[in-house]
Amino acid sequence: MTDKTARLMGETMTRGMTTDETINTALEFVRSHLGMEVAYLSEFIGDDLAFRAVSAPGLEQMISVGDTMPLDAVYCRHILAGRLPELIPDTKDEALCQDIDLTHAIPIRSHASIPIRRRDGSIYGMFCCLSRTARTDLNTRDLDVMRAFAAISAEQVNARLMVETEQSDIRTRIQDMLDTQEFDVVYQPIMDAQQKLPKGFEALCRFQSDPYRAPNLWFDEARLVGMQIALEVCVIERALQALNHLPASVYLSVNASPDTVASGVLADVFADWPTERVVLEVTEHTKATDDDALEKALQKLRFTGVRLAIDDAGAGYSGLQQIVRLLPDIIKLDISLTTRIDQDVVRRSLSAALVSFAREIGADIVAEGIETGDELLTLAGLGVPLAQGYFLGRPDSLDAAAAWFTPGQGENRA
Numbered sequence: 001m002t003d004k005t006a007r008l009m010g011e012t013m014t015r016g017m018t019t020d021e022t023i024n025t026a027l028e029f030v031r032s033h034l035g036m037e038v039a040y041l042s043e044f045i046g047d048d049l050a051f052r053a054v055s056a057p058g059l060e061q062m063i064s065v066g067d068t069m070p071l072d073a074v075y076c077r078h079i080l081a082g083r084l085p086e087l088i089p090d091t092k093d094e095a096l097c098q099d100i101d102l103t104h105a106i107p108i109r110s111h112a113s114i115p116i117r118r119r120d121g122s123i124y125g126m127f128c129c130l131s132r133t134a135r136t137d138l139n140t141r142d143l144d145v146m147r148a149f150a151a152i153s154a155e156q157v158n159a160r161l162m163v164e165t166e167q168s169d170i171r172t173r174i175q176d177m178l179d180t181q182e183f184d185v186v187y188q189p190i191m192d193a194q195q196k197l198p199k200g201f202e203a204l205c206r207f208q209s210d211p212y213r214a215p216n217l218w219f220d221e222a223r224l225v226g227m228q229i230a231l232e233v234c235v236i237e238r239a240l241q242a243l244n245h246l247p248a249s250v251y252l253s254v255n256a257s258p259d260t261v262a263s264g265v266l267a268d269v270f271a272d273w274p275t276e277r278v279v280l281e282v283t284e285h286t287k288a289t290d291d292d293a294l295e296k297a298l299q300k301l302r303f304t305g306v307r308l309a310i311d312d313a314g315a316g317y318s319g320l321q322q323i324v325r326l327l328p329d330i331i332k333l334d335i336s337l338t339t340r341i342d343q344d345v346v347r348r349s350l351s352a353a354l355v356s357f358a359r360e361i362g363a364d365i366v367a368e369g370i371e372t373g374d375e376l377l378t379l380a381g382l383g384v385p386l387a388q389g390y391f392l393g394r395p396d397s398l399d400a401a402a403a404w405f406t407p408g409q410g411e412n413r414a
């Protein structure tokens with residue numbers, strides 16, 4: 001391999017190119033290195049060949065990405081079966097080439113082709129070059145260069161196939177979940193520290209799977225395959241049922257991603273419910289795709305009485321910018337700010353700053369992730385009246401949530 005080839009291979013692999021860019025660069029390089037007119041990567045689909053990437057400057061009308069041809073019309077099967085060599089400097093020297101119509105139709109005079117295999121060894125397609133002039137100067141060293149670039153392309157193809165398989169598995173898993181609805185919703189009390197009674201409950205999803213996977217992982221995966229809105233809506237619809245079983249003075253907090261809110265679907269989802277008892281928790285673990293749509297949808301929902309909470313404030317995703325932009329009704333202090341707040345001056349001063357900021361904009365504060373009495377006391381001292389966490393009550397069934405309000409059952413638990 002020449003220095004130039006090695007350098008280009010290195011660049012191809014390290015420049016952070018996308019799959020398509022890498023394959024196109026490989027094709028372009030091999031085509032010019034071998035002095036050919038056309039280079040392409042094909043995929044075999046049944047008895048046809050489809051062009052997946054093409055480098056053929058000036059010959060775009062002859063061959064372009066997406067075109068298909070019958071495999072019987074081209075050299076591929078003969079090369080794979082050993083009836084034709086991978087390198088054909090002049091087709092006039094190969095009797096079999098003369099029997100193939102395409103040789104004369106194009107006409108093809110020189111041809112070089114390397115099979116691209118999947119990880120399981122099966123044939124994906126071919127990495128191929130051809131020209132209308134004979135290239136008797138081409139030798140096995142040129143074919144070796146081509147092999148190296150075909151190998152890079154095969155890596156890219158296989159990486160893409162793996163992603164496609166993973167995505168299809170995820171799609172199936174989520175569609176199954178939507179069909180079977182094998183999930184539970186648990187409710188965690190949001191406590192009024194003074195009255196020791198829940199003011200509201202946060203609905204949290206528990207997907208039934210073996211092994212168990214945290215709900216945020218399910219939602220992250222659903223987003224990867226464009227099914228996040230469907231999954232979130234399905235869970236919210238179930239969660240809302242709790243409103244029928246809790247006292248009218250108690251609110252229900254449901255979680256939704258910015259993109260689900262921005263899609264506008266929630267207005268219909270909440271339509272038949274007492275919206276003044278609904279709090280919508282939004283967090284920006286992933287940035288909203290469309291900020292304007294998010295603001296418009298939120299405006300519409302808040303007009304109907306739904307309150308907005310910014311979840312995970314202080315966690316890094318839900319920064320001040322988002323809070324300033326959306327002016328929420330509630331700010332939920334993330335667990336990363338409240339853990340050991342009693343022992344940590346930095347967390348204490350950051351939380352104090354958020355509390356005074358919340359006051360300025362007329363928002364309530366809910367402290368999340370309270371696991372000890374000292375954390376609760378410290379936050380109460382900072383003026384945070386509402387808190388949520390294992391110390392006050394774990395996420396539990398709807399019956400357990402309702403029991404808080406049954407005399408003699410709930411009130412002594414915290």
Ligand code: C2E
Binds near residue numbers: 335
């Ligand atoms: P989140 O909305 O911030 O929910 C709070 C998480 O903290 C919950 O985790 C809850 O179980 C946990 N937690 C509550 N108290 C404590 C505590 O004292 N200590 C500790 N270490 N953790 C506590 P969970 O249920 O695993 O949910 C994780 C995240 O997944 C949620 O964070 C939320 O972003 C997402 N999620 C959960 N359920 C849903 C849902 O129904 N819809 C949507 N869109 N997202 C959900």
Ligand code: MG
Binds near residue numbers: 202255281311
């Ligand atoms: Mg939440």
Ligand code: MG
Binds near residue numbers: 332
């Ligand atoms: Mg949170």
